[in-house]
Amino acid sequence: MAVPLLDVNAQNHPLEPELTAAFTRVLRSGRFILGEEVEAFEGECAALIGVGHAVSMSSGTDALLAALMAAGIGPGDEVLCPAFTFFATAGCIARTGATPVFCDVCPDTFNMDVTSAAARLTARTRAIVPVHLFGQAAGMDAIGTFAAANKLQVIEDVAQSIGATYRGRRCGALGEMGCFSFFPSKNLGGFGDGGLVTTDDAELAEKLRRIRNHGMHPRYYHASVGANFRMDALQCALLRVKLRHLDAYTAGRVANANDYIERISTLPGVMQAGDGPGGLSERVVVPRADAQMGHVWNQFTLRIPGAGRRDVLKSHLTTRGIGCEIYYPVALHQQECFRHLPAHAIQDCPVSEALTGEVLSIPVYPELAAGQRDEVVAAIRDWLIA
């Protein structure tokens, strides 16, 4: 039996009657831009995250861009972000005209290393964008303390971590703004592109609403330049159906991840992240959910140290019909488009660079069946003992 990395149909098809009803409701309303469905979805998201305001956007990327614009980030400013994340985190910073300054990450969590961020602070630094990568919160206490001491705005990239918590608080409620994505592969996967910005600040929320609608206020008057960052009413209506199931989806991911951890970490030559330095015999490192974090497992990412070994496991799994992917093969400070940045923005990030050669994500989506997990574990075991 083939095991795909992700199976969106397994999640969406059971909801077909509800989704069809939502589609029909919007179709009959004739209201396709902003309006009731959008406001209802935003209200439900604000309640979920525990913030005063949620402003939907056309994508997670546009959510990040709009948040940076609302924060007043622009040319001459520097913004700290991790080197090991999806491109959009840094791409949006660059698009405001500001300079992304890349920081290294922690090898056990894949998340931003605040000591690296502190070392790259300058008089121009205005904001920091921690990413809650793969479903787990970044170290927000240390990041918050560092940001407050240096008057930096904190814009969380929560694209991969809707529903995740940090010491009991929801990601997206920990900084000035939180940016979410509803790209189909995210934990709340939509039917196309969608995004959202959360904030407790009413003034920022109002700015965000104007930015997503050409900076217009009142109608046909533009005191500032915005864009069309609106999310479709249809998309909001469909996602309202799935939002009611988010806790169940998360529970499925957590159960799958715990099952993997239990069964893979006991195989020969495997250690769990954080269990000391390990030894040369450790050929696979299994991720760990920090006890303080509510990990939502957007990805279950193994590390396979040793030159070329990750690629060997990847082809072994592929041969066995098991979907797997490298998130991410190139660290952002080494991307061609950032080569022209000042040297201090693209300093070495040794952990990020090493991770690009070691990481491999395996299927963890909620609908993954027990028999499919058995196949994944068996394939890894066979590779380890071969």
Ligand SMILES: *Cc1c(COP(=O)(O)O)cnc(C)c1O
């Ligand atoms: C997916 C993702 C984004 C961008 O979201 P889109 O909705 O695809 O534009 C931003 N940051 C991270 C970390 C992501 O994983």
